[in-house]
Amino acid sequence: MTGVPASAAGGSSGARRAAAGAAAAASTAAPGKVAGTAAARSADGGAPAAGPGASSGGRHGGTAGAAAADEAVPGGDAGLDAQDEGKTPRGAKIAAAAVNQASVWNIANLLTMLRLVLVPAFVALMLADGGYDPAWRSLAWAAFAIAMITDLFDGHLARTYNLVTDFGKIADPIADKAIMGAALICLSALGDLPWWVTGIILGRELGVTLLRFWVIRYGVIPASRGGKLKTLTQGVAVGMYVLALTGWLATLRWWVMAAAVVLTVVTGLDYVKQAIVLRRQGIAERKAALEEKEA
Structure with a gap:
């Protein structure tokens, strides 16, 4: 009986073990994971490498290949992050919209409401006891001063803290004109201020x-520095006329009112110019948009 050489038997056994290790590596690694398969092959032209090293190489290669495959899968974490870049989640958009919708009962609107309430109170104080009592005039001045101070703050608060509402857009200018108009008309009715001054300002x-x-359909005319200076000068001048001043203070208030009238006329003409320019630009832009749409 011819014996099988030990080397051949060992080689056959080693080959079987190497094949088993390669199969385990192949079952662990996904298709296309070349690193695990390559590590299980020897340098003699593709024969399986003998011994436990092949199995170890297959496991290591499979792990590396699986990691590479995970990075390449579009649905993985990296792919989701890449797809989410530049996109705002729907919930965030809804939350932002809710924040932008400021409540009507915010601090800016409450100050505007206070100013509206002060108008009839000012008139009552101004005309109390015939309208010439210094004490009542002082109280009327206090109401007028509070109204003017709130006028300085409500608009700033609304713009700074995003509290602009449709109510505020309508009520704020009404409150401004109401308190100033009430003061001018009362002063003219009492003979303290010429009617032509009241007529120019109003x-x-x-x-x-x-x-x-x-021009609202074409845009908004922004408030200029001259307009703000005009408002401040008017407030100071009217406030000085509301108080029962005499002597050099009475002369000073005349000059302050004269400056207020000049600023009123100059800024008024500037608004007319801005309105005409804004309207022309708006018409030209609409015309260009229509021509582009038709083309």
Whole structure:
């Protein structure tokens, strides 16, 4: 009986073990994971490598290949992150929209409401006891001063903290014109201020309001520095007339009112110019948009 050489038997046994290790590596690694398969092959032209090293190489290669495959899968974490870049989640958009919708009962609107309530209170104090009592005039001045101070803060608060509402857009200018108009009319009715001064100031305010509505479809006329200075000067001048001043203070208030009238006229003409320019630009832009759409 011819014996099988030990080397051949060992080689056959080693080959079987190497084949088993390669099969285990193949079952662990996904198709296309070349690293695990390559590690299980020897350098003699593709024969399986003998011994436990082949199995170890297959496991290591399979693990590396699986990691590479996970990175390449579009549905993995990296793919989701890449797909989410540049996109705002739907929930975030809804939350942002809810934040932008400011409540009507915010601090800016409450100050505007306070100013509206102060108008009839100011008139009652101004005309109390015939309208010439210094004590009542002082109380009327206090109501007027509070109204003017709130006018300085409510708009700033609304813009700074995103509290702009449709109510505020309508009520704020009404409150401004109401308190100033009430003070001017009372002063003229009492003979403290000429009616032509009241006519110029109120005519300018009414004209600017109509101009804003005239060009509102084309844009908004921004408040200029001259307009803010005009408002401040008017407030100081009217406040000085509300108080029962005499002597050099009475002379000073005349000059302050004269400056207020000049600023009223100059800024009014500037608003007219801005309104005309804004309307022309708006018409030209609409015309260009229509021509582009038709083309």
